[in-house]
Amino acid sequence: MSKLKLIIQREYLTRVRKKSFIIGTLLAPVGLLVYFLVIVGLTKYEGGGEVKVAVLDEARVIGTIPDERGVRYLPAVDKTLEQLKSEVTQGQYDGVLRIPPLANLRQKDLTVYYYSDKKLAPEKRELIERRVSGKVRDFKIDSLRLDRASLENLDTDVSIDPENITGKGEDESKYTIGVGLAIGGIMAFIMFFMVMMYGQMVMRSVMEEKTNRIVEVMMSSVRPFQLMLGKIIGAGAVGLTQVVAWIVLSGAVMFLLPFLVDVDPQQMQPPVTAGQPQIDPEMAQGEAFRIFAELGKQNWPLIVGSFVIFFLGGYFIYSSMFAAIGSAMGDDYGEGQALVLPVTIPIILAFYIVAFVGIRNPDSGLMIFASLFPLFSPIVMPFRMAFNPPPWQIALSLVLTVAAAFFFVWLAGRIYRVGILLYGKKVTFKEIGKWLFYR
Amino acid sequence: MILSIQNVVKRYDKYTAVDHVSFDVPKGSIFGLLGPNGAGKTSLIRMITTITGPDEGAIYLDGEKLNERTPEQIGYMPEERGLYKKMKVGEHLLYLAQLKGLSEANARKEIKFWFDKFEIADWWNKKVEELSKGMQQKIQFITTVVHQPKLLILDEPFSGLDPINTTLIKDEIRRLNEAGTSIIFSTHRMEQVEEMCDHIVLINHGKNVLYGEVQAIKNAFKQNLFRIESSDRLPAGFDEHFQVLSRPDGAVSAVTVQLEQDSRSNELLRYLIDHNVRITRFEEILPTFNEIFIRRVGETQN
Known part of the structure; x- marks a missing residue:
């Protein structure tokens, strides 16, 4: 078996067998499950008990309001406010809702009064406001003798459907952008996360070998470059294993979730929207269908294929730099921070470019530059992939990324082979520069 | 010559x-690589083990x-010992032996041989960090010799x-040397060199x-010192x-004498005999390596 293969095998197996890896891999999807269960539980939680509200409708604009979500509306038109207040103190009601008459039908603001010594929960207050507003609207429609059906026809949903003039390119719909943002965002995040997490893992592992001196024994058996490359590949394989495990396990969790609790997808949304009119199920189905259609329209072989290359390229570029820094650093992590920063800054910058510029305009000049510049491209280009960038940009970006990966691995190898055997010296970038030229 | 530094x-x-260094290590010898701290020994060893390359000159192993392929023919035990702490002893040895070019089956066989020899067969599944420092040293020694190198470099x-393990390892080094392994031995302990x-x-x-040869060097550095003890x-x-x-x-009857030439020792004896002195002890004092080391290092300190 070749030495490189042996090294990769050891680096992979020792990590995968670690308790922390197994727990982390299994626990993340379980954590996701718990998260969803908690969200579901929280949305189902009714804030406080039922509130009985006496409705003193002074001008009879409201009529009756159906009970809803912990609020019972009890019409009390025959009684005076004072009577009702004393009934509240006696405990018959929780509060009195007084609706003063409208001044005229053009009145835009209406203040209604709620008498009680108990505070009204914000959620219930909002609910009551919305219901009263609806009833006032109905009252105005009836009073103005408007045709309800014609009024509904006033609302029109408008969406821009971009069409290419020359006939080239995909037909886009209003879902294209949203779906693109989702796919691109997820890919950019996975890249960022993996490069940061596993790149730093490589760095720590290099430091460990240096401080516990095994490296000198290793160096008398294998080339420094072999050890570094083996470590990078081994750790990368661990990262891929973890991502695949997470995807599979999360898929299983999402699949199992409906069996564990009966979740109404509508209720997964934050409670603020709960009072809004329910989305027409037929419409919703149409929407889901169109999103799926949009997902189907994506050029998946190209996206996935290039993602893998960008992933490997980005991983090699950054983890090799982390390995080089780890070799130069020695056992004092605090002192080495100054060396780590220049490696982490480009990753974070690339992520920020996606988060702040890419989301607003994936085809802006900065995005085009960032998707070609090798230190940014592994994170930025996969994001742009979902927006059909010109093929030459994809090709150029791929070539530059792969070339940069080879260059950085070579460069890191030059630094690593010197740094790993150097002890008790505080290293500066100037010095690292000199190492490149050692024989 | 097993090793030739040119x-x-x-x-x-x-x-x-390392500044224009040349020397040869004869096949089958135990060769001392000496020098004060920072003299360049580690740099030299790293070039022999191909960890780094020389800027000038050449090194030949067995011609x-x-x-x-050189690393597979050399066993190197650095002064700063190190093992992967979390690995199991058996797996660790297998890994390093395979990196030295042994097949897995062969590596297992060799490791078992050493485990039996050191009576540590039950260590296979122990983690390195569970072993005492002395035990780890034994493992380190096995990793150095498991692939039957032509040349051993021991720093x-x-x-x-401890004295027991020192004797154990010393005996193993001698045994390996008798079996034909050449050994480079780097140390500051001059009594061990001698x-x-x-x-x-x-x-x-x-x-x-x-x-040069140890005996020849001692002779070259001797100062014609003789020690005489007498009952008279x-x-x-x-x-x-x-x-x-x-x-x-x-004392009146015990002295250390320096002669201009060692050939005059008989003159000294004759003088004593002529004067009827009963000699109970007469010996030439050869310099210890400690003295030679200190003297030579002192002379070459610019």
């Missing part, structure tokens, strides 16, 4: 760690210029070992300052004839 130079930036092999080595090289400031009083006037260097406790 005019080797190693520079780091502006600093020359062949160093190449990518302070006995540091941190005990184990037949050839040495002394490096100071990156230069070869002393090189030494004759009056002895001090005028011979240069007396020391007279322990002011």
Whole structure:
């Protein structure tokens, strides 16, 4: 078996067998499950008990309001406010809702009064406001003798459907952008996360070998470059294993979730929207269908294929730099921070470019530059992939990324082979520069 | 010659760690690589083990210029020992043996041989960190010799070992040497050099300052010192004839004498016999390696 293969095998197996890896891999999807269960539980939680509200409708604009979500509306038109207040103190009601008459039908603001010594929960207050507003609207429609059906026809949903003039390119719909943002965002995040997490893992592992001196024994058996490359590949394989495990396990969790609790997808949304009119199920189905259609329209072989290359390229570029820094650093992590920063800054910058510029305009000049510049491209280009960038940009970006990966691995190898055997010296970038030229 | 170092130079930036060093290590010898701290020993060893390459000159192992197969023919135990702490002992040894080019089956066989020899068969599944320091040293020694190297390079092999384990490892080194393994032995313990080595090289400031056979070097450095003990009083006037260097406790019957040439030792004896002095002890004092080391390093300190 070749030495490189042996090294990769050891680096992979020792990590995968670690308790922390197994727990982390299994626990993340379980954590996701718990998260969803908690969200579901929280949305189902009714804030406080039922509130009985006496409705003193002074001008009879409201009529009756159906009970809803912990609020019972009890019409009390025959009684005076004072009577009702004393009934509240006696405990018959929780509060009195007084609706003063409208001044005229053009009145835009209406203040209604709620008498009680108990505070009204914000959620219930909002609910009551919305219901009263609806009833006032109905009252105005009836009073103005408007045709309800014609009024509904006033609302029109408008969406821009971009069409290419020359006939080239995909037909886009209003879902294209949203779906693109989702796919691109997820890919950019996975890249960022993996490069940061596993790149730093490589760095720590290099430091460990240096401080516990095994490296000198290793160096008398294998080339420094072999050890570094083996470590990078081994750790990368661990990262891929973890991502695949997470995807599979999360898929299983999402699949199992409906069996564990009966979740109404509508209720997964934050409670603020709960009072809004329910989305027409037929419409919703149409929407889901169109999103799926949009997902189907994506050029998946190209996206996935290039993602893998960008992933490997980005991983090699950054983890090799982390390995080089780890070799130069020695056992004092605090002192080495100054060396780590220049490696982490480009990753974070690339992520920020996606988060702040890419989301607003994936085809802006900065995005085009960032998707070609090798230190940014592994994170930025996969994001742009979902927006059909010109093929030459994809090709150029791929070539530059792969070339940069080879260059950085070579460069890191030059630094690593010197740094790993150097002890008790505080290293500066100037010095690292000199190492490149050692024989 | 198992190893031939020819005019080797190693520079780091502006600093020359090894400066035109040449020497040969005879096949089957135990060869002492000596020198004060920072003399360039580690730089030299790293070039022999192909960890780094020389800037000038060449190194030959068993007549062949160093190449990518060289590491498999060398066993190197660095002074700073290190093992992967979390690995199991058996797996660790298997890994390092395979990296030295052994097949897995072969590696298992060799490791078992050493486990039986050191009576540590039950260590296979123990983690390295569970072992005491001395036990880890034994494992380190096995990793160095498991692939039956032609040349062993041992850097302070006995540091941190108790007397029992020192003897154990010493015996193994001797046994391997008798079986034909050449050994380079780097140490500061001069009594060990005298005990184990037949050839040495002394490096100071990156230069070869002393090189040759141990006995020959001792002879070259001797100062014609002789020690005489007698049951009688030494004759009056002895001090005028011979240069007396020391007279322990002011004794009248025991002296250390320095002669201009060692050939004059018979003259000294004849003088004593002529004066009817009964000699109970007469010996030539050869310099210890400690003295030679200190003297030579002192001379070459610029």
